[in-house]
Amino acid sequence: MAETVPFRSQLLPSLTLILLSILQSDSATSRIIHLPNQSDSKNFTISVIDFGAVGDGVHYDTVPIQTAIDSCPPTTHCRVTFPPGTYLTATLRLKSGVVLDVQRNATILGGTKLEDYPEESDKWYVVLAEEAENVGITGGGEINGQGLRFVKRFDERKNVMVSWNRTGACLGDECRPRLVGFIGCRNVKVWDVKLTEPAYWCLHVVRCVNTSILDVSIYGNFDSPNNDGIDIEDSNNTVITRCKINTGDDAICPKTSTGPLYNLTATDCWIRTKSSAIKLGSASWFDFKGLVFDNITIVESHRGLGLQIRDGGNVSDITFSNINISTRYYDPSWWGRAEPIYVTTCPRDSNTKAGSISNIQFVNITATSENGVFLSGSKGGVLSHLKFVNVNLTYRRWTNYADGLLDYRPGCQGLVNHSTAGIMMEHIEGLEVENINMRWSEDRTGRWNNPLYFRPSTVNNISFLNFHSGLYKL
CATH class of the missing domain: 2.160.20.10 (Single-stranded right-handed beta-helix, Pectin lyase-like)
Known part of the structure; x- marks a missing residue:
């Protein structure tokens, strides 16, 4: 026999009764549900329990939950509540x-x-x-x-x-x-x-x-x-x-697959990941513009701040500020080689082209990492007008994974053997560095003796003001 289940909210005289037959996966019992007309016609609250959800984590509650959602009147602000329980759906x-x-x-x-x-x-x-x-x-x-x-x-x-x-x-x-x-x-x-x-x-x-x-x-x-x-x-x-x-x-990952992405702000976040904490791409067919990342803490991640442009879209007007980063090596089956900052653009394959990256700022950044900063444009997509201000970089090893690799994945050159550098640069047109303090551990492998690495034929118009690099002892 059908039973009448009243809502917990107060019913008004103008109440309209709607008969809803709910067939649950675990019962053929039908229920008559009285849909309330609450005193505030613009704010409406209903509970999935009133529609027959059991919340035991075993029986499916899909039908009563969906019926509750569908019962919300149009042109209202409707809250569908889930009391304590586990609702399999x-x-x-x-x-x-x-x-x-x-x-x-x-x-x-x-x-x-x-x-x-x-x-x-x-x-x-x-x-x-x-x-x-x-x-x-x-x-x-x-x-x-x-x-x-x-x-x-x-x-x-x-x-x-x-x-x-x-x-x-x-x-x-x-x-x-x-x-x-x-x-x-x-x-x-x-x-x-x-x-x-x-x-x-x-x-x-x-x-x-x-x-x-x-x-x-x-x-x-x-x-x-x-x-x-x-x-x-x-x-x-x-x-x-x-x-x-x-x-x-990847933790926060803006992508452009069918259209551009504008005006994204991320602040006051804590991130830990085996891949990139923040990554633009790799889906990047259209433009990214006007993004701000501020007051972010990144811990024990494989890569910190990443731009991975592979499909021809362009990136401009991006600010990373007040960010504390620690990056370390993980198994190379995961993309990333412990780079605190990673800015790259190159064609994904023979059917794509490189996009441009311009007007990117890194302000008040502190990083402790097992690898250096990687800034890599390509012949068809240079990096231009990059600016680093008030950046503290500490490089030391604490895992046992092999180093000496540059990671261009996906596509491009893949994993490439290369000595470690504090900042690796290629295909750049315009780089300003101001107030940079780079510290290196005394590492017996001999890999930690190159603060800057770049090919002069591909890097032009660079400026270093108050740049310091030196050893520190643990």
């Missing part, structure tokens, strides 16, 4: 005006089966919003992608991950679902939430305008590849602040 789709309120001690748990996700692999997300406005996620709880369930073989060098390409669902070894995606949206806000264990990319913002990401904690297994923290793709007017990202792959 297939893909959830947000719509305009909806904010998921995942409360503390509540977890949205992504399914691990191919049938949990849409047919189109580019829509494989645990939570997805498309062409929506005024959407977001908050509440202090967690969204978990169960990434470790996708590990095919655990390996301390780099885990081997499950790929659904064998089913024909998509190609390549990165054929598995992302965690949270906003595609073609306006006015996105993600705040006060934990995003953990993505099977692939964690938070993906694609072709969006006006996005705020603040007080978000991201954790991905340190040995699993491709579990990027935040990927901002073809999106404009983005702010990232007070985020903590601890993951295996």
Whole structure:
């Protein structure tokens, strides 16, 4: 027999009753849901529990959760709340005006089966919003992608991950679902939430305008590849602040695949990664312009600040300021060779061209690293108007991985044997260095005796003011 389930919010006399038949995966019992008309017609709150979600982490709650989302009236600000519990689900789709309120001690748990996700692999997300406005996620709880369930073989060098390409669902070894995606949206806000264990990319913002990401904690297994923290793709007017990202792959990664990326600001963040803490690229078919990264702490990462331009897009007007970096070697199967700063442009392959990089500033940077700064343009894409002001670089070894390699990957020259230098430069037109203090450990390998390395025929118009390099003793 159907039962009537009242909402906890107060009902008004003008209440309109809507009969919703909810068929859960674990029960054929139907429920009549009374949809409230709250006193503030512009603000609306409903709970997934009232729609039949059980939150036991075993039975799928997809239908009641999606029904709750779909029940939000149009032209309102609607919060869909998740009380404490674990809500196993297939893909959830947000719509305009909806904010998921995942409360503390509540977890949205992504399914691990191919049938949990849409047919189109580019829509494989645990939570997805498309062409929506005024959407977001908050509440202090967690969204978990169960990434470790996708590990095919655990390996301390780099885990081997499950790929659904064998089913024909998509190609390549990165054929598995992302965690949270906003595609073609306006006015996105993600705040006060934990995003953990993505099977692939964690938070993906694609072709969006006006996005705020603040007080978000991201954790991905340190040995699993491709579990990027935040990927901002073809999106404009983005702010990232007070985020903590601890993951295996790139942490904050702006990309341009189908259009340019303008006006991105990232501040007050803490990052640890086995790849690049901040990386522009490598998807870089269109321009990047007007990006600011300020007050960032980067610890034990394989690469600190990286520009990896491979597809012909141009980069200009980027500022990195007030950043503290420590970088170290990890297994060379991961891109990166402990560079605190890495600025490169070259063609990915014979079908692409090098883009230009210009007007890049590094101000108030402190780094302790196992390798030097790498600045590399190419014949078709020089680096121009680079500026370093108030930079302290300390070079010393503390891991046992081999050094003496330059890493151009992806594409280009790959890994190249080369002696270590404090700053490696090639294909540069215009470089200003002011107030630089470079310190070297006394290293018995003899590799630590070259503060600057450059080919004069490719480096022009450089200026050094108050540059100091010297040894220090541990």
